Amino acid sequence: GDSVTQMEGPVTLSEEAFLTINCTYTATGYPSLFWYVQYPGEGLQLLLKATKADDKGSNKGFEATYRKETTSFHLEKGSVQVSDSAVYFCALFQAGTALIFGKGTTLSVSS
Amino acid sequence: GAVVSQHPSWVICKSGTSVKIECRSLDFQATTMFWYRQFPKQSLMLMATSNEGSKATYEQGVEKDKFLINHASLTLSTLTVTSAHPEDSSFYICSARAGTSYNEQFFGPGTRLTVL
Numbered sequence: 001g002d003s004v005t006q007m008e009g010p011v012t013l014s015e016e017a018f019l020t021i022n023c024t025y026t027a028t029g030y031p032s033l034f035w036y037v038q039y040p041g042e043g044l045q046l047l048l049k050a051t052k053a054d055d056k057g058s059n060k061g062f063e064a065t066y067r068k069e070t071t072s073f074h075l076e077k078g079s080v081q082v083s084d085s086a087v088y089f090c091a092l093f094q095a096g097t098a099l100i101f102g103k104g105t106t107l108s109v110s111s
Numbered sequence: 112g113a114v115v116s117q118h119p120s121w122v123i124c125k126s127g128t129s130v131k132i133e134c135r136s137l138d139f140q141a142t143t144m145f146w147y148r149q150f151p152k153q154s155l156m157l158m159a160t161s162n163e164g165s166k167a168t169y170e171q172g173v174e175k176d177k178f179l180i181n182h183a184s185l186t187l188s189t190l191t192v193t194s195a196h197p198e199d200s201s202f203y204i205c206s207a208r209a210g211t212s213y214n215e216q217f218f219g220p221g222t223r224l225t226v227l
Contacts, residue, residue, distance in 0.1 A: 041220070043219050043220040099145075104153075104154060
């Protein structure tokens with residue numbers, strides 16, 4: 001079945017460092033891809049999405065490009081802030097199903 | 112975006128008792144609700160999908176007699192963990208969807224269940 005694999009954390013960075021969180025997927029068909037963020041004590045929030053190959057999703061300085069050839073959707077940010085500390089989930093969706101999530105990656109940013 | 116609430120946010124119970132968790136969509140009608148279970152350092156695992164007014168569809172390996180799901184209205188779904196045991200301790204998250212596309216699926220804050 002469909003699945004999502006993302007790098008294990010925790011990822012610990014200093015403020016203003018560059019962030020990459022790797023995500024690869026296995027799916028039949030042509031899924032849509034997402035990154036969700038979960039701040040402490042809060043529910044999951046959609047961070048960005050891409051619905052077809054070569055699409056780039058972006059939001060709040062985060063970016064991810066849908067790479068069909070490498071089945072990847074890596075999350076990047078050029079300069080992280082302390083407020084970006086959270087758990088990040090990569091996910092995929094195909095019509096008629098529920099979202100399928102990766103295990104989540106904890107990001108901790110220190111000042 | 113739309114808001115989904117869960118109650119309680121945390122609960123501690125004795126082994127053998129039953130616990131009910133509520134999930135509400137506060138400002139939209141949820142035709143479909145999902146229940147996920149999250150173990151430490153693991154992914155959100157889909158437990159079941161429920162559509163208002165019909166029986167829930169459980170994922171393989173999820174005991175439907177242990178995890179009772181009721182989706183009685185378009186704004187409320189409940190998950191009852193029956194005869195809870197310590198291995199049922201986990202973080203339970205609900206999600207509600209108004210339509211069939213991804214961008215209409217919203218998540219609750221989760222409920223931490225601890226069974227002693």
